[in-house]
Amino acid sequence: MITVRKSSDRGYADHGWLKSFHSFSFADYYDPKHMGFGNLRVINEDRIAPGTGFGTHGHRDMEIISYVLEGALAHKDNMGNGTSIVPGDVQRMSAGRGVMHSESNDAPSDTTHFLQIWIQPNVQGITPSYAQHHIADADKRGRLRLLASNDAREGSLKLNADASMYAGLFNGDESARLKIDPARKGYVHVVRGRVSVNGHALSTGDAAQLSNESTVVIDGGDNAEVIVFDLTA
Numbered sequence: 001m002i003t004v005r006k007s008s009d010r011g012y013a014d015h016g017w018l019k020s021f022h023s024f025s026f027a028d029y030y031d032p033k034h035m036g037f038g039n040l041r042v043i044n045e046d047r048i049a050p051g052t053g054f055g056t057h058g059h060r061d062m063e064i065i066s067y068v069l070e071g072a073l074a075h076k077d078n079m080g081n082g083t084s085i086v087p088g089d090v091q092r093m094s095a096g097r098g099v100m101h102s103e104s105n106d107a108p109s110d111t112t113h114f115l116q117i118w119i120q121p122n123v124q125g126i127t128p129s130y131a132q133h134h135i136a137d138a139d140k141r142g143r144l145r146l147l148a149s150n151d152a153r154e155g156s157l158k159l160n161a162d163a164s165m166y167a168g169l170f171n172g173d174e175s176a177r178l179k180i181d182p183a184r185k186g187y188v189h190v191v192r193g194r195v196s197v198n199g200h201a202l203s204t205g206d207a208a209q210l211s212n213e214s215t216v217v218i219d220g221g222d223n224a225e226v227i228v229f230d231l232t233a
Contacts, residue, residue, distance in 0.1 A: 001212055002198055005034075007205025010045075017052035021045040023189070023207060037209055038185040038231030039163055042118035045205065047111050048073075053104025059095035063119040063161045065148060066091040066103075067227070069191065071112035077101035081130045085114070088134050090147045090167075092157040096126040115191070115227070119161045122150075131157050140167050142174035144218065144228055164230040170195055170221025178216040178228060185231040186210035193224030 011022035011029030022029045023043035024036050036042075041062070053074070066073060066085055073085040077093070078100040085091050093099065105112035133155075139145050144166035152158040159165075168176055171193075180186045188197045188208040195201075197208040198217050210216060216228055 001210070002200060003209040003211075004200050004202065005207045005209065007203065010205065017049045019047045021205065036120075037187050038229075038233055039120040039122075039161060040117075040187055040229055040231050041120050042116065043189055043207075044116040045113075046116055047113050048103075048105040049111060050105055050107050050109050053106075054102060056100055056102045058098060058100050059093075060098045061121055061124050062095045063121050063159050063163075064093045064095060065117040065119070065165065066093075066114055067117065067167070068112070068114040071105060071107060071110045071114075073112050073114055074104045074106050075101060077130065079128055079130055083132060085132065088136060089132055090135060090157060091132045092130070092148055092159065094121070094126065094129045094160050096128040096160075099128040115189075117165075117227075119159065119163050121160045122162050123160050126160060133157055135167065137169060140169045140225075142168070142170060142176065144168040144176045144178050162232045166228040166230075168218060168226050168228070170218055170224045170226065172221065174221055175217070175219035177218075178230070179214060180210070180216060180230050182212050182214050183233060185233050186213060186216050187229040187231060188216060188218070189227045191225040191227060194220075194222040195224035195226060196220035197226075
């Protein structure tokens, strides 16, 4: 079964310095029908105005992934990390028993556009940790490149969660197939462009939720970028 959720159905918040679309209930946006999907809890599409950002705040027992689309995201935390996350980077922070961090757009004129993703962990109270990889566009072109997984296979970031996350770029005749266990769940988020997911036409911000499906088929891309998740049910 495939359920399509259109971009316009997402929650939206405009805080002036931050404009954010929420795929699932978050902060002041609450929809009991959209509290997450499998162990995927949050996909926020954020745009941070120049010279602003999230002040120091805390998280615990959550796998947090940042995927930058435009601009740069400055990250600082109490583990001693101070980095800049740019397009092509994927960052994973395991909050574990507690971490404090800040995220900001330090550019004088450019907006930072990124996805913030939360996945519920399968372990609690672990030592917090941080990792960051850069994935070239060529590695995502016409295929689904594994970004994060519970066993760090294929050089992916290690997740303390029973989940895998892929990214791909598709245009024209490019296509990819991903096998999933029908007892699990699949989730496809269209980052930009237009694409077909198992025969369903999707555009920027749209998503497809897959249950009792054995394959995710991505094709018919028009300058498309997608994120695909293999999740626990």
